[in-house]
Amino acid sequence: SKFVNDNWMIKNGFLNDIQDHKPWWWNVKVQKLNISAPFMLLPDVSCQKAIEILQEKGYDQAPVLSESGLILGMVTLSNTLASVLAGNAQFSDPVTKVIYNQYSKIGLENSLGKLSCILENDHFAVVVHEQTHFDGNGSSHRKQMVFGVVTAMDLLTFVSRDDKK
Numbered sequence: 001s002k003f004v005n006d007n008w009m010i011k012n013g014f015l016n017d018i019q020d021h022k023p024w025w026w027n028v029k030v031q032k033l034n035i036s037a038p039f040m041l042l043p044d045v046s047c048q049k050a051i052e053i054l055q056e057k058g059y060d061q062a063p064v065l066s067e068s069g070l071i072l073g074m075v076t077l078s079n080t081l082a083s084v085l086a087g088n089a090q091f092s093d094p095v096t097k098v099i100y101n102q103y104s105k106i107g108l109e110n111s112l113g114k115l116s117c118i119l120e121n122d123h124f125a126v127v128v129h130e131q132t133h134f135d136g137n138g139s140s141h142r143k144q145m146v147f148g149v150v151t152a153m154d155l156l157t158f159v160s161r162d163d164k165k
Helices: 006-011 047-057 077-085 112-119 152-161
Strands: 061-065 071-076 104-107 124-134 140-151
Touching: 006 112, 047 061, 047 077, 061 140, 071 077, 071 124, 104 112, 112 124, 112 140, 112 152, 140 152
Parallel strands: 104 124
Antiparallel strands: 061 071, 124 140
């Protein structure tokens, strides 16, 4: 059962990730990773252009954001190519036709241990930070800002570079 799986419990916030016998980096904050500012795609970018941008930049995935900054989903190179080749999308279609919403988010204040648990099942995690925005009427709303996309390679690079031997 998922409910007795510690990694699932940590990933979903039901269990504190401070545990015995974990590696030195387990409780280090995600913000300590060298996260480069992500590039993001707007919803009107075509599938063809998305493929070109991803290949040119050397990335496998990118967030798709609305003009107002709302995260609409993620686009991946493999999913876009598979959708086009299967005939489910055309190169000229907007990238919104091939985005998906099933991806994991992690905050800057979360631990690398939690990130590690996420990356056991997912290829990447979107690093977000929540901010409160106020309008002219004094009304407020929460908005998530994308700080980056992290992969297992990013975690491995950090751990191997800063190994505490």
